[in-house]
Amino acid sequence: MAAALAHRAVVATLPIVPRMVVERFARQYIAGPTLEDAVAVTRELAGQRRLVTYDILAEELASLDESRELARQYDAVLARIAAEGLEASLSVRMTGLGLHRNPAVCQLLLQSVVARASELGVAVTIDMEDSSTTTATLDAYRRLRADGLDNVGIVLQAYLRRTREDLVGLAPLAPRVRVVKGVWDEPFDRAYGDPETIRSVYLRIVARLLEAGSYVELATHDAWLLEESLELVRGAGYGSSQFECQMLLGVRPELGDVLVAEGNPLRIYVPFGPQWHPYCVRRLRESPEVARHVVNASIRRLLRRA
Ligand SMILES: Cc1cc2nc3c(=O)[nH]c(=O)nc-3n(C[C@H](O)[C@H](O)[C@H](O)COP(=O)(O)OP(=O)(O)OC[C@H]3O[C@@H](n4cnc5c(N)ncnc54)[C@H](O)[C@@H]3O)c2cc1C
Numbered sequence: 001m002a003a004a005l006a007h008r009a010v011v012a013t014l015p016i017v018p019r020m021v022v023e024r025f026a027r028q029y030i031a032g033p034t035l036e037d038a039v040a041v042t043r044e045l046a047g048q049r050r051l052v053t054y055d056i057l058a059e060e061l062a063s064l065d066e067s068r069e070l071a072r073q074y075d076a077v078l079a080r081i082a083a084e085g086l087e088a089s090l091s092v093r094m095t096g097l098g099l100h101r102n103p104a105v106c107q108l109l110l111q112s113v114v115a116r117a118s119e120l121g122v123a124v125t126i127d128m129e130d131s132s133t134t135t136a137t138l139d140a141y142r143r144l145r146a147d148g149l150d151n152v153g154i155v156l157q158a159y160l161r162r163t164r165e166d167l168v169g170l171a172p173l174a175p176r177v178r179v180v181k182g183v184w185d186e187p188f189d190r191a192y193g194d195p196e197t198i199r200s201v202y203l204r205i206v207a208r209l210l211e212a213g214s215y216v217e218l219a220t221h222d223a224w225l226l227e228e229s230l231e232l233v234r235g236a237g238y239g240s241s242q243f244e245c246q247m248l249l250g251v252r253p254e255l256g257d258v259l260v261a262e263g264n265p266l267r268i269y270v271p272f273g274p275q276w277h278p279y280c281v282r283r284l285r286e287s288p289e290v291a292r293h294v295v296n297a298s299i300r301r302l303l304r305r306a
Contacts, residue, residue, distance in 0.1 A: 019277055026280030028250035030057070031272040035077060038272040041249070042086055049260050050268050051244070053089045053125065054081075057273035058096040064105055067098035071109040075116055082120040089123040091269065094137050107140055114144050118151045123176070125217075128155035130184040131162075131191070138166060145173055153217070157182030158202035159191040167205060171212040178217040178246060179205050179229075183282055199225050203232065210236040217267070219246035223255055230264065240265050248283065 031041040042052045054077050058070050074092060081088045092113060098106040110126070117124045126137055141154045153176035156163050160182060170177075181198050182191065192198050199222070206229045209216050216238070218229045226245065233243050244265040247256050259266050271279055 015281065022277065022280055022284070025284065026276060029248065029271065029280055029283045030276050031249065031270050033272065033274045033276075035080060035272065038077075038270050039080065039084070039086070041270055041272075042088055045268050045270075046087060048257075050256065050266050051087045051089075052268050052270045053091045053246070055091045055093075055127070055269060055271040056096075057271050057275040057279050058093060061096055061098070064098050064101055067096065067101070067105065067109060070096050071113055074113045078113070078117050078120050078122050081122050089125065089267070090117060091125045091127050093127050093129065094133055094140065095129055099133060099136055103136060107143065110140055111144065111147070111149075114149050114152050118149050121151075123151050123153065125153040125155065125176075125178055128157055128180070128182075131160060131186050134160065134162065134166075138170070141175070142173070145175075153177060153215070155180055155219075156205055157191075158205055159186065159193075159198045161190060161192065163205065164201065164208075167208050171208065171214075174213045175209075176215040176217070177205075177209055178219045179209070180219045181222075183286070203228055206232050210238065216243045217246050218243065219269075221247055221252040221255060226255075226259070251283070251287075 031038040038052075038054055045052055056070065056073050056077065058066075061067050061070065074090060077090055080086070081090070090113075092110065094106060094110070097109045097113075114124050126141060128134065128137060138154065141152060144152045154170070155178045156167065158179065158181050179202060181202060192201065202220070202225055206216060206218070210232060216233065218226060218233075220226055220229075230245075240263065244267050245256075245259050246267045246269060247253075248269045249271065256266055256268070
């Protein structure tokens, strides 16, 4: 309890930590500012028997023109994957494509990126953002599937109270699903806060997806949860072409080594781009140890200046 409160206090301080300090600690979580950096990381990871999924760092953009530019950048990533035969997929964000500004334009941009990826034989996953976007994201996913675009996958968050019901509606589509705990600050009436409840919902989601015959993506660094999920996967008779584990770049690579050594497919989420700050703050919030270092470094810096 005391540790949780201390962590919350540290996390509350993160937004005012100078960017330079965050950047120093955050480097482990991002490939770098350019696609070139991401491709270099991909080659390194391929040598460690890891697949990747690319994420262009872009949160809410200032205009629809910027969203169109982001869609062009997604196309450039797809072209590079295809040209070099990289073992990579693409992760995309609805808010980056203009969801809050103009949902119709967002759907068109998303449709064009997923269709281009389909032509090139590349898989796309729509990241799941905060709960104000969940309904729109699932609707967009359903529309793409209705258009015959089966290369698209979705993310379900175990902490959201609505997820189990969403799953009932989605199951007939046998969706490819990345299962995560969930990373956004959500109010109590929308999300569970208790870690054990979230773990147990996570396992129920995995079990339901296995029943539906879905391709399952276990995206967590929680070793216990991975073990339990993998047991469900094996119990369902799934082979290594029907599931994968997923981890974030820079987080618990030693756990990744174990997963790979045991023969499990592992994909690393590789973010890149100049807009790294909000992403890195989210990662730091998940790691009490690293977040404490960052805040302490910032305090030391201020004291030195004083
Ligand atoms: C591939 C991938 C894609 C994701 N996509 C989404 C998405 O679309 N939408 C969404 O809401 N969430 C997404 N997430 C984030 C997810 O919801 C969790 O917030 C995140 O994975 C941390 O939860 P955990 O399951 O790893 O468990 P935790 O209990 O948070 O972590 C388990 C262990 O890993 C360590 N750990 C976790 N994070 C870090 C870190 N940053 N640095 C150092 N150690 C760490 C913890 O200290 C702990 O020991 C994604 C996660 C992954 C792996």
